[in-house]
Amino acid sequence: MAELRIPAPLLLMLSSGGLTHVGEAQRTPVQMLESGPAAGAIAAAFFGREDSGGNLLAFDMGGTTAKLSLVDGGEPLTAYSFEAARQRRFIEGSGLPMRISTIELIEIGAGGGSIADVDEIGLLKVGPRSAGSHPGPASYGLGGTEPTVTDADFLLGYLNPEYFAGGEVRVDVEAARSAVERLAAKLGLPATQVAWGIHDIVNENMAGAARVHIAERGRDPRDYALLCTGGAGPVHAGSVARKLGVSRVVCPPSAGVASALGLLVAPARVDRVATVGMRLDLGRMADLEAAFRKLEDEARAVMTDTGLKLENAAIQRLADGRFLGQGFDLVVPLPSGPYEDTPEGRRQLVSAFETAYREKFALTPPGVPVEFLNIRVAVRAPVSGSEVVLQGRPGRGAERALKGARPAYFHEAGGFVSTAVYDRYKLGIDDELTGPAVVEEEGSTLVVGPAATARVASSGNIIMTLSGQ
Secondary structure, eight states: OTTTTOOSOOEEEOTTSOEEEHHHHHHOGGGGTTHHHHHHHHHHHHHHTTTSTTOEEEEEEOSSOEEEEEEETTEEOEESOEEESOSSTTOTTSSEEEOSOEEOEEEESOSTTEEEEEOTTSOEEEEEEEOTTTTOOGGGOSSOOSOBHHHHHHHTTSSOTTSGGGGTSOOOHHHHHHHHHHHHHHHTSOHHHHHHHHHHHHHHHHHHHHHHHHHHTTOOGGGSEEEEESSSHHHHHHHHHHHHTOOEEEEOTTGGGHHHHHHHHOOEEEEEEEEEEEETTTSOHHHHHHHHHHHHHHHHHHHHHTTOOGGGOEEEEEEEEEETTOSOOEEEEOOOSOOOSSHHHHHHHHHHHHHHHHHHHSOOOTTOOEEEEEEEEEEEEOOTTOOOOOOOOOOOOGGGGEEEEEEEEEGGGTEEEEEEEEEGGGOOTTOEEESSEEEEETTEEEEEOTTEEEEEOTTSOEEEEETTO
């Protein structure tokens, strides 16, 4: 970068959704393990802040995996441990434990390259095997022969073979058809029905994983909007939202590469943790305050090395707490301090823990002391140039963006129906359209079902509303 005379510092994304300098990343590279999905969650929070009330299900579907994370109050939820390479998707303890700060999300093997096959009892299954990018789906014409989700989406009319990736990828629709027909012969079903089955099963796989993830956090999906990113996300978002009972879908501009914008709007972030093992009714508040200040000084030193101004930094204090005798702990936010060694000072900390505990478990055990096992600090600072403003182009009526029509399959309509095709780049603020429709741009395609409408918001996002939800 220096040789190219680029003056900007090189910052790297962390799993926590923040940026750091190269030296810190080299010190603990494990902090970057989930950096890609974290950038996607940050981008979703950014794109959806004006059109969702701050509560989002961030849904990102690419070629090999789909990710979903919860955004509450404009901030993605953070976890302080997770498991990599789980052998059983929903069973804790079946993966490798990682004790790092990370954006809380669920990731499943469902993407455009997910392969459809017949399982051991003769039923259609989709994933987790993937064709990847090479050879990729059969429709890519690179030697792939097994049917994938992308192949099914072409046959159902959702994707335009002449405009896939802006027309830069040559699509072999007949290869996709042959792959699906071979699978249909095994199942003894029509090829169109199998293509729809592939599309619907992968949607149910994603919705099922999302239901578990949302329920484990005590949330109701109906209270959220679903924001879709990734090349395949907008194609499948409407169906996934309907399965979850979500009535509103937000599709940002350039959804296929929206995750990359998360790198541009993310703050710098430093997380530090220390063990204290302290009962709040017996421990010295001065010791707790000193431990927090030590962590904050360490975090500030790392932040200084990023070249950012510390006066713009925000510091959050947290603790891993539990009621005495419990075998699990809960990470909770704390008042900013300083903490005084008075009955009122202790009550503030106990109240902070009990409030977070009730939010998760509804009730607190009476008369049981609280203890802190670990304390944490998270320091954030905005990065220069991250003040991006979303603004759509002026609208002139959706009819000006109409490119034509093509048959597309919608199960609720009983089969293939004539479907309007719109150019995303010609849609503007307040332009409205009614399904069935598809909205095309170079990196993704939004599918609007027959029982849905869509409108372009002032932010440039397309807001799709599903009726009957």
